Amino acid sequence: MILIKFGGSVITDKAEYRKFNKETVARLADEIKRSGEEVIIVHGAGSFGHVVSKQYNLQKGYENDSQIPAMARVMCDTRELSAMVVEELLAKDIPAVSVPIGSCFVADGGKLVVDNEEPLRRLTDLGIMPVMFGDVITDRKTRFCIVSGDQVMEFLCRMYNPEKVVFVSDIDGLYDRNPKTDRAARMIGTVTKEKMESIATDSNVDDVTGGVRNKMEAMLRMTDGSRKCYLVNGNAPNRLYSLLKGETVTCTIAKGGLE
Numbered sequence: 001m002i003l004i005k006f007g008g009s010v011i012t013d014k015a016e017y018r019k020f021n022k023e024t025v026a027r028l029a030d031e032i033k034r035s036g037e038e039v040i041i042v043h044g045a046g047s048f049g050h051v052v053s054k055q056y057n058l059q060k061g062y063e064n065d066s067q068i069p070a071m072a073r074v075m076c077d078t079r080e081l082s083a084m085v086v087e088e089l090l091a092k093d094i095p096a097v098s099v100p101i102g103s104c105f106v107a108d109g110g111k112l113v114v115d116n117e118e119p120l121r122r123l124t125d126l127g128i129m130p131v132m133f134g135d136v137i138t139d140r141k142t143r144f145c146i147v148s149g150d151q152v153m154e155f156l157c158r159m160y161n162p163e164k165v166v167f168v169s170d171i172d173g174l175y176d177r178n179p180k181t182d183r184a185a186r187m188i189g190t191v192t193k194e195k196m197e198s199i200a201t202d203s204n205v206d207d208v209t210g211g212v213r214n215k216m217e218a219m220l221r222m223t224d225g226s227r228k229c230y231l232v233n234g235n236a237p238n239r240l241y242s243l244l245k246g247e248t249v250t251c252t253i254a255k256g257g258l259e
Contacts, residue, residue: 001038002244003162003222005153008046008134009170010234011085017051018077025088028168028234031241033092039244040124040156041089041096044149045134048081049074053136053146061110061142071144074136075102082133089131096129101152102137109141112151117159124160132156150218157222165222166243168234173252174216191216191254219254229254 006028013019032039045053053059056070082098089096099120106113123130134149157165171179172187179185188195196216219229232243232251242249 001040001160001162002164002166003153003156003160004032004039004041004166004168004240005149006041006043006085006234007167007169008044008048008050008149010168011043012046012048012081014047014050017047018081019047020081020084022084022088024234025085026091027237028240029088029092029094031238032089032244033094035241035244037244040129040160040162041085041131042149042152042156043082043085043131043133045074045078045081048077049134049136049146052077058136058144059146061139061145067144071136075100078133078135082131085133086131089129094129095127096131097123099123099130099132100135101132101147102135105137107137107139107145107147110139110145110147112147112155113140114155114159120159154218154221162227164227165219165229166240167219167229167231168240169231170233170235171231172233172236172250173231187250188252191220191252192256193220193258196220216254217258220256220258223255223257 008014011021011025013021052070052074056067057063058067058071058074079100086096086098104119120130132152134147134152136144136146139145174188174191175185176188177185219231222229230243230251230253232239232249234240239249243251
C-alpha cells in the first residue's frame, strides 16, 4: 500500500478562498487508477481552510467566542472540499469516502489523539478508501486547534505501514530557497536529517499548519531503513503515475529518518 498526500496547493488555489482545482484532482485520480496500486489518500485544506483560519487566528486555539462561527465555517468548508475530492475518485471507480478527523478523534495540545482505529480498518478491509484531511478539531487543552494533513499522514503511516509515502505538491521537489521568488534556487534530490539542518525553506504562501520546513521534517519522520518518502509535482501530468509505477522521476526523496 502507498500513502499519498494531496497538498492544498495542488488541489486548490491557496490565494483564492474556496477555489477547487477540479481538473487537476481528476487527472491525479486517473493516474492513481491507471497505476493499479492500492493507495490511501490524505489531502490538505488549502484555501478552504487556511484563509478563514488565518483571519481568525484559529491556529492559536481558543481566544474568544468570535472564533466559534469561524471554526464552524472552516469545518464546513473542509468537508465540502473533501467531498469534491472524493467525487473525482469515485468518477474513476476508486471506492472512497470522506472521513473528517474531527468527527472521530480529538486533539490534546495540538496533537492528534487516536483511541480507536477500528472504523478505519473496517473500511479498508471492505476495500473502501478512507479519505482524511487537515482540519480544525476540538482540543482537550486549547478547546480547538488545527491538525494538519501531515499529522494525519504520520498517524496513517504508523497504522498501515505503507511501502512508500508520497507528498504531491505544486513544485518539483525541495529547494535550498524558494523557487517561486528566487531564480537561483536549486532543487535538492535527496533529503536526510543532516541536509535538512542546512536548508532554509520559507514558504511564499502563509501556512497556518507550519510551513515547508515542518512538512519536510514530517516526511523524514515517515521514513525508515527501507521506506522512502517522495515530494513530487502534481501539476506535471503523469509524474505521479510514473512514480507509483516505480519509474525514476524528477522529485525529492527523503530517507533515513530523523533519529
